[in-house]
Amino acid sequence: MKNYVITGSIGHISKPIAENLIKAGKNVTIITSDVNKVSQIEALGAKVLTGSLEDSQFVKDAFKNAEVVYTMIPPLMKTNDLRGSQLKIASNYAESIRANKIPYVVTLSSIGAHLGKGCGPVDALAAYEKMLDQIPGLNVKHLRPSYFFYNLFNQIGLIKNLGIAGGNFGNSDAKLPLVHTNDIAAAATDELLHLNFKSSSFRYVVSDFRTTQEIVQVLGKAIGKDFPWVEFTDEQQKEGLLNAGLSDSHAEAFTEMGIAIRTGKMFEDLYKHQPALSPAKLENFASEFTFIYNS
Numbered sequence: 001m002k003n004y005v006i007t008g009s010i011g012h013i014s015k016p017i018a019e020n021l022i023k024a025g026k027n028v029t030i031i032t033s034d035v036n037k038v039s040q041i042e043a044l045g046a047k048v049l050t051g052s053l054e055d056s057q058f059v060k061d062a063f064k065n066a067e068v069v070y071t072m073i074p075p076l077m078k079t080n081d082l083r084g085s086q087l088k089i090a091s092n093y094a095e096s097i098r099a100n101k102i103p104y105v106v107t108l109s110s111i112g113a114h115l116g117k118g119c120g121p122v123d124a125l126a127a128y129e130k131m132l133d134q135i136p137g138l139n140v141k142h143l144r145p146s147y148f149f150y151n152l153f154n155q156i157g158l159i160k161n162l163g164i165a166g167g168n169f170g171n172s173d174a175k176l177p178l179v180h181t182n183d184i185a186a187a188a189t190d191e192l193l194h195l196n197f198k199s200s201s202f203r204y205v206v207s208d209f210r211t212t213q214e215i216v217q218v219l220g221k222a223i224g225k226d227f228p229w230v231e232f233t234d235e236q237q238k239e240g241l242l243n244a245g246l247s248d249s250h251a252e253a254f255t256e257m258g259i260a261i262r263t264g265k266m267f268e269d270l271y272k273h274q275p276a277l278s279p280a281k282l283e284n285f286a287s288e289f290t291f292i293y294n295s
Helices: 014-021 037-044 056-062 081-099 122-133 149-162 180-192 212-223 232-241 248-263 265-273 282-294
Strands: 005-006 025-034 045-050 069-071 102-107 139-145 166-167 175-179 200-205 208-210 229-231
Touching: 005 014, 005 056, 014 037, 014 081, 014 180, 025 056, 056 069, 056 081, 081 122, 081 248, 102 122, 102 149, 102 180, 102 200, 122 139, 122 200, 122 248, 139 149, 149 166, 149 212, 166 212, 175 180, 180 200, 200 265, 208 229, 208 248, 232 248, 248 265
Parallel strands: 005 025, 005 069, 025 045, 069 102, 102 139, 139 200, 166 229
Antiparallel strands: 175 208
């Protein structure tokens, strides 16, 4: 297989995937919605297609002649209907994969996708997994990464303004599975290059397991500041997200995901499979956190 299409522009995961594929001699096309990224993408040695993932005809045309596709649904922070926008893009992907008879797809799903409901923004990813699983002849690998290390950047405002970190989960001995985007990109590259998966399968990607107490200790030491992890009520969590400027659909979804983390439901299937840990650890990420904190 030589012809690859990569979604996700040149984000934290998609860029290293594209670089790895180009290094391996593949023909890579990258889809972006940002015309300002075109020159950067071309500098990588990739072809670039600019358009909206919510435009079904654009996606269908973009996937034409592709032999392998990597798909991800963007964060979509500007929509007022998170699930509706997620499902629109998911449907466009699935329709385009089916219409173009793409033989291999690697998709960025998430831990918690086994649930199908009750996991906030992950529910749409679970629905997308099912859409792809129903396409005859498709070989698809669903990557299910755990909680991104870089989500912890969202704590910086709380630390600076209130001297705390927190969410509607934590303050227990339960360990939060964490993952670095570099480790996700490495797993995706492995799957995309080897293509040794048949029909439908999934792969969990986890770098570390740490309690929220350990997280604040490691990050606090790195930035030279002591602060506790405070567990918010669900009402406080949603109110905080709304005050931060998120839409009601986002605030509701992320609060629901926090509940799935707190109850452990989000991780039940992960523990059944016990994947080998990827290289990155919290202590490695601490230097990145310090850089952003001090920026």
